[in-house]
Amino acid sequence: MHPVLFRLTLPWLGEVPIYTWGVMLGVSLIVGWYLTLGRAKADGFPREMLANAYVITALAALVGARLLFVVTNPDAFESASVFELRSGGMVAYGGFLGGFLASLVYMRWKRFPLLAWGDIGVLSLASGLFFTRIGCYLYGCDFGRRLGDGAPPWLQKIGTFPHWPEGTVQGGDGSEAWAHHIESGFIPPDGEASLPVHPTQLYEAAIGLGLLVLLLWLRGHQRFRGQIFLSFVFLYGFARFALELVRDDAHRGSVPPSLPAHLLLAGAFALFAVAFAAGIAPAIESKSLRIAAQVAFFAVPVLAFLGLRPEAYALAPEAKLSTSQFLGLATAGAAAWAYSVFRKAALANPAAAMAPIVWSEPGEQAAAADEQAPQEPPSGEGEDEPKSEPPAAEPTPDAAESPEPPDEPGNEDKPKKKRKKRKKAVA
Secondary structure, eight states: OOSEEEEEEETTTEEEEEEHHHHHHHHHHHHHHHHHHHHHHHTTOOHHHHHHHHHHHHHHHHHHHHHHHHHHOGGGOOTTGGGOOTTOOOOHHHHHHHHHHHHHHHHHHHTOOHHHHHHHHHHHHHHHHHHHHHHHHHHTOSOBOBOOTTSOHHHHHHTOOBOOOTTSBTTBSSOHHHHHHHHTTSSOTTOSBOOOBOOHHHHHHHHHHHHHHHHHHHHTTOOSTTHHHHHHHHHHHHHHHHHGGGBOOSTTOEEEEEEEHHHHHHHHHHHHHHHIIIIIGGGOOOHHHHHHHHHHHHHHHHHHHHHHOOOTTOOOOEEEEEHHHHHHHHHHHHHHHHHHHHHHHHHHOHHHHTOOOOOOOHHHHHHHHHHHSOOOOOTTTTSSSOOOOOOOOOOOTTTSOOOOOOOOTTOSHHHHHHHHHHHHHHO
16 A cells, blocks of 8 residues: 655645555546547547547546535535545546536537547546556555455455554545544554455456456447447446445445335346346347346346345345446446447448548638538629510521512512412411
């Protein structure tokens, strides 16, 4: 455990601790930058515009993550400490929502497809989960519930969080797990370490790494814009919901109603299973793999019900969904529905589903549209000029009467007769 990576001595500021969590956050932003812009270049997308989008999205994600943490833990802060980010205090889903809203606004302004940006930007989310959760582990936050006595020794070892020397970090003398176990009476106040707990930070880091590998593989099998982004949203929502069951840190918030745990959690997992079967599973080409995945998803609510069901005549414990569980369930359901809609559209028109994106700045788009528009005369021009009438048609030789030639001697009657017949035909 290394909550402070090193300390810097700066003029006028004195000794400034550099927290490991903040360093890992910076690493995640750098790795995400190269992942996102590298994929943008490979796909032929406008790299400079998407670089700006990445910066805006990252800043909005930091703000959103902090705001959701403050909203769910209003009593944990003083007014000044709200902006203290070096020691953590963020909610991943707040970052996702803040980044999504910023991307939505920016992509509408730039007139670039949001889902195309999401397909490459989501890679930075998966890698960010890996690095930031490593930072959480090194800092000691976001810990899990106590491990059972039968847990493997190596898991107990990495799940034990120590008591730090006084003054190691601001606002505490030990890891959050150690402090929580003292408050709960699990260990004496002079205990040197917490009891072994689930290292949920490492669990989520592994989830982030696994999702990153899956998304990179899925890029080679993509069938429509948004497929990679929506797959991440659904799978992370499900994984985060399950992971919250073994989290034990207090700063997570809750969402009503309060119901018996075996009904609430089993019902929520059943909703995940239905969303997967209806929205995601039809895209799996292998029939046997598709059926196996559907069976696995539907087995989860059954196991949750049986595992959490109280014994006969025992009082069922009440439970609420945490903030992240509620958001995970809501976003996963929305992602499954959108996945189904876009997949059906892709089946109807495969060529349009992955058609190349030709993009230019909105100002250039407007200029090109003006050039292609038909030119109209300025208002008022030519209003005083008389309208010209089309020229009259010239008479044909047959319709015009030619002058009568003079009579020749000896032929007075015959030509006159011919002339009378001609006049009659004309009349």
